[in-house]
Amino acid sequence: MVASLLAVVPAYNEEESLGALLRDLRAKVPNAELLVVDDGSVDATAAVARAHGARVLSHPHNLGYGVAVQTGLLYALRRGFDTVVHVDGDGQHDPADVPRLLAALDAGADVAVGSRFLVRGYPSPLLRRLGSRMFAALASLIVGQRITDPTSGFRAMRGPVLSLYASESYPPDYPDADLLILTHRHGFRICEVAVEMQPRRGGEAKLHRGLRPIYYVIKMVLSILVILLRRAPERSAVRHAA
Amino acid sequence: MPPRIQLIAVALSFLLFVYVFELVRRRRLDIEYSLGWLVASAVIFVLSVSRKLLAVITSLVGATLFTSTLFFFGLMFLIAICLHFSVRISALSNQVRRLSQELALRREEEDPRGCCGCGERLN
Numbered sequence: 063m064v065a066s067l068l069a070v071v072p073a074y075n076e077e078e079s080l081g082a083l084l085r086d087l088r089a090k091v092p093n094a095e096l097l098v099v100d101d102g103s104v105d106a107t108a109a110v111a112r113a114h115g116a117r118v119l120s121h122p123h124n125l126g127y128g129v130a131v132q133t134g135l136l137y138a139l140r141r142g143f144d145t146v147v148h149v150d151g152d153g154q155h156d157p158a159d160v161p162r163l164l165a166a167l168d169a170g171a172d173v174a175v176g177s178r179f180l181v182r183g184y185p186s187p188l189l190r191r192l193g194s195r196m197f198a199a200l201a202s203l204i205v206g207q208r209i210t211d212p213t214s215g216f217r218a219m220r221g222p223v224l225s226l227y228a229s230e231s232y233p234p235d236y237p238d239a240d241l242l243i244l245t246h247r248h249g250f251r252i253c254e255v256a257v258e259m260q261p262r263r264g265g266e267a268k269l270h271r272g273l274r275p276i277y278y279v280i281k282m283v284l285s286i287l288v289i290l291l292r293r294a295p296e297r298s299a300v301r302h303a304a
Numbered sequence: 305m306p307p308r309i310q311l312i313a314v315a316l317s318f319l320l321f322v323y324v325f326e327l328v329r330r331r332r333l334d335i336e337y338s339l340g341w342l343v344a345s346a347v348i349f350v351l352s353v354s355r356k357l358l359a360v361i362t363s364l365v366g367a368t369l370f371t372s373t374l375f376f377f378g379l380m381f382l383i384a385i386c387l388h389f390s391v392r393i394s395a396l397s398n399q400v401r402r403l404s405q406e407l408a409l410r411r412e413e414e415d416p417r418g419c420c421g422c423g424e425r426l427n
């Protein structure tokens with residue numbers, strides 16, 4: 063395997079936007095191998111991905127965003143990739159930002175997170191922004207560095223941190239403050255990189271409807287608490303294990 | 305304890321015991337899961353047959369009614385078994401998740417171009 067950079071695109075029923083995204087990725091990040099994790103789509107997501115020269119992993123049923131991303135990591139580990147970048151299949155993330163995420167890794171970060179809030183505000187509903195701010199503040203406090211966008215799925219990572227994310231410790235639904243705190247607890251360096259994000263097409267994500275936000279806040283607090291209460295791993299041991 | 309409720313409690317716990325046993329015999333219930341039910345029905349059976357024992361335990365627990373003692377133990381058992389199920393379900397969902405990931409990876413290994421897998425889903 064010559065290519066050591068894997069671009070993982072989790073996609074659930076994204077046949078419409080996936081083609082353009084993959085073309086764009088190919089153009090902006092020519093050295094990356096493309097992997098689409100088809101999370102149980104019922105449309106032609108997998109076929110579109112193959113037509114654009116991407117490798118495809120198909121979940122037998124819908125398992126959720128975090129699991130899809132993790133399946134991509136398992137693939138990366140087995141095939142010996144040492145750097146992985148996640149780009150959402152719905153076109154929210156601009157492949158043109160990928161080189162800057164990779165540059166942050168070259169500068170010594172283990173995880174580079176694309177943040178939409180570092181430069182200027184990103185239009186989002188008030189309640190969501192409030193929750194987002196709260197967890198960003200909490201994460202900043204615990205991690206000990208400024209975290210502006212904990213929910214960003216636009217991330218690049220390199221080295222031993224891949225094994226951590228492929229393990230049972232990885233939170234199975236959406237990445238959030240808990241993931242960053244987990245990363246920090248294991249002694250990995252996080253770096254935020256300013257990126258532009260396109261607002262989601264097709265209205266609000268399912269995550270923000272009805273009682274969901276309340277459930278989500280409680281779950282996140284619990285998740286962070288549990289991560290903090292687990293015995294901290296030997297930092298050096300984890301970092302140099304892989 | 306009034307004789308009528310005693311009769312009902314004895315009958316129900318006996319039926320439960322026999323039914324759980326029968327389920328295990330027909331292999332529709334694993335022994336692992338049957339133990340809790342068998343013990344619970346046996347305890348309720350013994351408590352409702354023996355008034356003296358029930359009286360002792362009732363005063364020990366501090367309940368005023370015999371029936372409360374029975375309900376109390378029944379409730380405790382239900383809580384315990386629900387918790388046990390939650391733990392099992394968590395373990396099972398983790399296993400299903402890992403298996404699905406493994407399946408996706410294996411399928412790609414065997415058939416990277418997706419020639420034979422198109423449109424064929426497990427659900």
